[in-house]
Amino acid sequence: MAIRRGRGVAAINYPTGMNLGGDPTQALVHSTPTGNFMVTLSSVDLGQGMKQIMAQICAETIGVPTDRVVVDTADTDTGPHCMGTFASRGTHRAGNAVIQAAREARQVMLEVAAEELEVNASDLETDGQGNILVKGAPQKSISIFDVALSAHFKRGRSISGRGMFLIPRSYPEKETGAMKPSTCYAHACTVAEVEVDDETGEVTVLTVKNVFEIGRALNPKMVEQQLVGGSWMGISHALYETTEPYYPNRDHGGTDFNQYLMPGPGDLAQTEIIVLERPSADGPYGAKGPGEMCANPQIPAVANAVFDAVGVRIDTLPITPERILRALKAQASN
Amino acid sequence: MAKVPVQFTLNGAEKAEFIDSGTTLLHALRDKIGDTSPKGGCHQGTCGACSVIIDGELRLSCLTLAEACNGATITTTSGLSEGGVLHPLQRAFLDAFATQCGFCTPGMIMAAKVLLDHTPNPSREDVVEALSGNICRCTGYEPIIQAVLTAARSNSQNAA
Amino acid sequence: MELRKSYFADQRKDDLHEIGQPRPRSDSPGHVTGKTTYFADRNFPGMLHLKMVRSPHHHARIRSIDTSEAEKHPGVVKVLTAKDVPHNVYTILILIQIGPEDETVLADGKVRWKGEAAVAVLAETERAAQEAAAKVKVDYEVLPAVFDMDEALKPGAPIVNEYHGRNYYLYDSGECRKVRFGDVEAGFAGADHVLEQTYQSSPIEHAPTETTGCIVAPEGNDRFTCYTNTQAMFFTLDNTSIILQMPGNKLHFVGGTVGGGFGGKVDVIVEPIAILGAKLTGRPVCFIYSREEEMQISSPRAAEKVVIKDGVMNDGRIVARKVTGYTDAGAYSRHSPYGAQKGAGHYPGPYTIPNVWIDTYCVYTNRTPSSAMRGFGVTIGDFALEVQMDKLARLIGMDPLEFRFINAYRDGDMKAHRQPTEGAALIECMQEASRAANWPVAEKFMAMSSYAKGA
Numbered sequence: 001m002a003i004r005r006g007r008g009v010a011a012i013n014y015p016t017g018m019n020l021g022g023d024p025t026q027a028l029v030h031s032t033p034t035g036n037f038m039v040t041l042s043s044v045d046l047g048q049g050m051k052q053i054m055a056q057i058c059a060e061t062i063g064v065p066t067d068r069v070v071v072d073t074a075d076t077d078t079g080p081h082c083m084g085t086f087a088s089r090g091t092h093r094a095g096n097a098v099i100q101a102a103r104e105a106r107q108v109m110l111e112v113a114a115e116e117l118e119v120n121a122s123d124l125e126t127d128g129q130g131n132i133l134v135k136g137a138p139q140k141s142i143s144i145f146d147v148a149l150s151a152h153f154k155r156g157r158s159i160s161g162r163g164m165f166l167i168p169r170s171y172p173e174k175e176t177g178a179m180k181p182s183t184c185y186a187h188a189c190t191v192a193e194v195e196v197d198d199e200t201g202e203v204t205v206l207t208v209k210n211v212f213e214i215g216r217a218l219n220p221k222m223v224e225q226q227l228v229g230g231s232w233m234g235i236s237h238a239l240y241e242t243t244e245p246y247y248p249n250r251d252h253g254g255t256d257f258n259q260y261l262m263p264g265p266g267d268l269a270q271t272e273i274i275v276l277e278r279p280s281a282d283g284p285y286g287a288k289g290p291g292e293m294c295a296n297p298q299i300p301a302v303a304n305a306v307f308d309a310v311g312v313r314i315d316t317l318p319i320t321p322e323r324i325l326r327a328l329k330a331q332a333s334n
Numbered sequence: 335m336a337k338v339p340v341q342f343t344l345n346g347a348e349k350a351e352f353i354d355s356g357t358t359l360l361h362a363l364r365d366k367i368g369d370t371s372p373k374g375g376c377h378q379g380t381c382g383a384c385s386v387i388i389d390g391e392l393r394l395s396c397l398t399l400a401e402a403c404n405g406a407t408i409t410t411t412s413g414l415s416e417g418g419v420l421h422p423l424q425r426a427f428l429d430a431f432a433t434q435c436g437f438c439t440p441g442m443i444m445a446a447k448v449l450l451d452h453t454p455n456p457s458r459e460d461v462v463e464a465l466s467g468n469i470c471r472c473t474g475y476e477p478i479i480q481a482v483l484t485a486a487r488s489n490s491q492n493a494a
Numbered sequence: 495m496e497l498r499k500s501y502f503a504d505q506r507k508d509d510l511h512e513i514g515q516p517r518p519r520s521d522s523p524g525h526v527t528g529k530t531t532y533f534a535d536r537n538f539p540g541m542l543h544l545k546m547v548r549s550p551h552h553h554a555r556i557r558s559i560d561t562s563e564a565e566k567h568p569g570v571v572k573v574l575t576a577k578d579v580p581h582n583v584y585t586i587l588i589l590i591q592i593g594p595e596d597e598t599v600l601a602d603g604k605v606r607w608k609g610e611a612a613v614a615v616l617a618e619t620e621r622a623a624q625e626a627a628a629k630v631k632v633d634y635e636v637l638p639a640v641f642d643m644d645e646a647l648k649p650g651a652p653i654v655n656e657y658h659g660r661n662y663y664l665y666d667s668g669e670c671r672k673v674r675f676g677d678v679e680a681g682f683a684g685a686d687h688v689l690e691q692t693y694q695s696s697p698i699e700h701a702p703t704e705t706t707g708c709i710v711a712p713e714g715n716d717r718f719t720c721y722t723n724t725q726a727m728f729f730t731l732d733n734t735s736i737i738l739q740m741p742g743n744k745l746h747f748v749g750g751t752v753g754g755g756f757g758g759k760v761d762v763i764v765e766p767i768a769i770l771g772a773k774l775t776g777r778p779v780c781f782i783y784s785r786e787e788e789m790q791i792s793s794p795r796a797a798e799k800v801v802i803k804d805g806v807m808n809d810g811r812i813v814a815r816k817v818t819g820y821t822d823a824g825a826y827s828r829h830s831p832y833g834a835q836k837g838a839g840h841y842p843g844p845y846t847i848p849n850v851w852i853d854t855y856c857v858y859t860n861r862t863p864s865s866a867m868r869g870f871g872v873t874i875g876d877f878a879l880e881v882q883m884d885k886l887a888r889l890i891g892m893d894p895l896e897f898r899f900i901n902a903y904r905d906g907d908m909k910a911h912r913q914p915t916e917g918a919a920l921i922e923c924m925q926e927a928s929r930a931a932n933w934p935v936a937e938k939f940m941a942m943s944s945y946a947k948g949a
Contacts, residue, residue, distance in 0.1 A: 007933075008884065008894075009884075009894055009895050009927065009931075009933065010883075011844065011880065011902070011920055011923060011924055012876045012879075013903075013920060014869070015836075015872075020832065020835055020839065021587075021832060022590060042727045042728060042750075043750070044725050044726065044755075045521070045750055045751060045752065046725060046754060046756075047752060047755075052517065052519045052520050055520060056515070056517060057513065059511075059512040060510055060512040065512070066512050073750045074748065074749045075748050075750070076728060076745070076748075077746050082726075083726065083728075083729065084724075084725050084727070084729050085725045085726065086725055086726065086757055087866075087870065169590070172835065175674065176673070176674050176675070176912065177671065177673030177675075177838060177910070179912075179913075180913050181836065181839030181911065181913075183916075184917055185844075185917065187844065187918070187919040187920045187922075189923035189926070189927040190927070191930070191933060209927060209931045211926040212923070213919035216506070216513070218514065219513075219514075219516060220497060220515075221516035222516075228495075230868075238877075241699065243696070243698065243699045243789060244697050244797070244861070247694075247696030247697065248642040248797070248861075250552065250641060253789070253790050254789055254790075255786040255789050256789070257701075260789055262701065272930060274498055274930055275496070276502065276923060276926060277497070277499070277502060277506055278501070278505060278917055278922070279502070279505055279506050281916065281917060285510065285513045286506065292869045292873075293872075296869050296873050297876065299880075300879070300880030300881050300883075301880070303881050303884075304884040304894065307884065313885070315691065315692065315694065315878075315881060316693070316694040316695070316696075317694070317696065317874070317877060
């Protein structure tokens with residue numbers, strides 16, 4: 001009886017969005033009288049940080065600091081339609097809608113600034129700090145604060161924009177299955193290293209090295225949040241989680257966190273995250289949806305590592321000590 | 335249902351309420367007093383989201399009867415920042431990006447505060463032990479552990 | 495976390511101001527101070543609590559329901575049964591024309607899974623609602639149930655859901671969603687080895703720390719404001735409008751600050767019945783799942799069975815792959831027909847294989863209806879695919895990572911569902927994993943690129 005080590009690898013891809021259902025999201029952007037910007041949506045922030053990312057996307061597009069943008073979302077009386085937060089679609093779909101709306105608002109903003117500065121709008125640029133400058137002559141400038149005041153009280157212009165992003169529905173062809181499930185895919189490769197106690201069947205995940213390709217890390221710290229949490233969830237799925245431990249038998253389902261198991265803070269694998277960025281052709285600033293796929297590759301990587309360690313295949317999830325012991329017993333009797 | 339009086343100190347302020355006998359502290363805080371920082375994640379004592387500090391000890395408010403808290407001194411996460419200045423733990427959670435959905439955060443901060451109150455220079459193992467009654471589904475725990483360790487370091491630097 | 499900017503640098507301009515910056519999250523200060531307002535952090539005077547009477551049987555006919563004792567219970571304000579729900583039989587994907595309507599808001603004549611809602615009790619307190627729910631008498635005639643997908647698909651199996659009339663979802667393509675590419679049988683015939691393996695999972699709970707729920711407040715103007723943690727505002731509003739036969743303009747949904755979802759909050763379950771309760775009583779109504787309900791009543795990730803048959807050459811090329819996937823929808827469709835179809839679009843994984851045959855089935859059994867979860871339609875498939883890849887590599891005596899390089903898709907490669915590959919990056923992920931994990935592969939693999947061959 002011994003503690004045995006093994007390692008396993010898995011590589012995966014993941015579609016962004018739900019093309020097979022049709023996938024629209026809208027956004028509205030407008031400025032306040034003093035040059036702050038409101039993004040209005042009906043998208044839902046589940047904790048992944050939708051509000052923050054939409055603010056950064058709007059800020060980048062208009063050319064102001066992120067803290068000048070406020071996101072008002074998920075009120076059906078004010079926010080235009082969004083399909084919902086699922087299918088790794090939020091950042092991609094809503095982000096594209098926000099970009100379109102913000103561009104339209106930016107154009108009005110530049111037109112008003114052009115009138116104030118008596119130049120052509122096409123000769124203006126933003127400095128990202130809240131000012132609009134004449135290209136090549138930055139001493140000639142106006143603050144966005146003053147532009148918004150002028151638009152509201154002098155020029156009678158609405159610095160606002162509408163955004164709509166729609167991936168039309170793809171209907172699978174009946175006989176061949178020809179379809180377009182997604183316009184862009186995120187990628188990952190995970191190597192997991194485990195120890196398996198062949199006496200108890202217990203698995204300890206020592207390390208997971210995850211490489212994720214996610215299009216573009218719009219906010220690297222928030223990307224890291226999702227990827228670290230996702231990697232944890234993947235390991236949790238691999239080794240612990242089930243509401244029906246003896247499926248298809250319906251008995252013995254957990255009803256609280258003492259029965260429904262997940263790794264706690266004392267059960268963490270040493271986790272490494274490496275991010276590659278291949279911008280998607282149609283994503284907001286190249287982004288893809290990383291939120292779901294980051295929890296997938298750990299499951300087969302752990303399963304393959306368990307085999308590498310003790311030479312038995314557990315093809316049924318989760319890979320519990322009971323299943324490992326039964327497999328080891330079967331192996332020994334063969 | 336019989337009403338019973340309860341009186342305790344919550345985040346430095348005296349509170350007195352008549353409540354239904356059998357009301358949990360969690361419900362009393364949230365529904366009667368209006369402090370919604372403790373969260374009801376399971377009402378079974380298995381998730382830690384409702385954690386509060388009673389007389390210096392970490393307690394699950396969903397398993398604590400309000401009427402058993404007469405005369406107690408209770409701290410919740412909403413009472414941690416003073417004069418708009420965040421508590422070092424709150425600051426550390428922000429800086430470490432240790433919140434995602436945020437639902438477990440107040441309970442995590444309570445558990446961490448009791449740890450640091452008793453053990454100002456905790457080891458990683460101490461932190462893990464202290465957080466082991468609190469469920470988080472978003473973060474994978476590592477950022478939370480790091481936040482607590484960072485807060486401990488900044489505390490000990492301030493004390494030095 | 496490390497960003498490896500050396501990859502794909504030619505496709506990216508790193509000249510942005512706000513994008514790519516680790517700005518602090520605007521919501522975190524609210525989280526750390528306990529000030530963030532989740533739906534349940536609201537309290538309305540006179541608010542009622544809703545509790546469900548749930549089926550103790552996996553499959554049963556309801557002979558009768560007697561609510562008289564429950565109605566007399568102190569604190570009870572209203573007891574709702576199927577006849578109170580204007581459009582009781584519904585299905586959520588009807589909004590994207592995926593029918594038929596197959597599920598009841600409150601059981602009508604039958605229950606099809608253990609835990610199915612039969613009667614809703616509205617009372618002054620949670621405790622009164624719970625106690626009254628226990629006093630509702632439902633007379634059940636227990637029927638044979640089926641739990642195993644293979645059993646469910648056999649002729650003569652008990653029919654789980656009469657609205658389908660068969661224990662699988664009928665796609666326009668027939669009993670399963672199909673993908674056909676090349677000639678899979680010829681591929682097997684010409685392969686050096688053929689390996690067929692079966693993979694299985696069981697249902698998985700999303701386990702968000704905040705359980706599913708909503709609070710409904712009737713407004714003075716005949717409108718209803720629903721504070722909810724749904725993942726999809728208008729999807730929920732529009733389905734509610736259908737179920738309650740209430741114009742959408744009477745409904746106002748407020749949400750967007752959610753204590754974790756992971757796909758578990760895309761079903762439309764709590765809102766319609768809570769709004770109906772608010773309408774019929776004129777009082778605010780709160781309906782929040784207990785943790786037990788969240789774990790055993792709310793939709794889990796579906797159990798799946800995946801059978802993969804591969805033909806592989808000794809040089810490492812996979813020449814044929816046949817996948818048969820079964821998604822255990824439980825008793826009702828919810829999002830599962832979509833998930834099974836999404837699986838068909840995902841197989842055979844990120845590999846270029848000339849001959850592919852995919853069948854994915856959505857199967858009905860007498861268990862908690864499953865629905866979407868993080869990685870919907872893909873997660874379990876990826877487990878099966880990638881364990882199969884490991885087995886194939888070992889079968890031909892090849893390094894598992896090198897084996898994947900040989901088969902990895904690249905830009906321009908035609909996928910089985912007949913879309914050319916664009917924006918591939920699998921090879922680069924594997925190259926970086928090789929370095930990071932100190933898992934060396936042959937130089938020729940480290941020199942590969944996802945860019946189109948010859949480009």
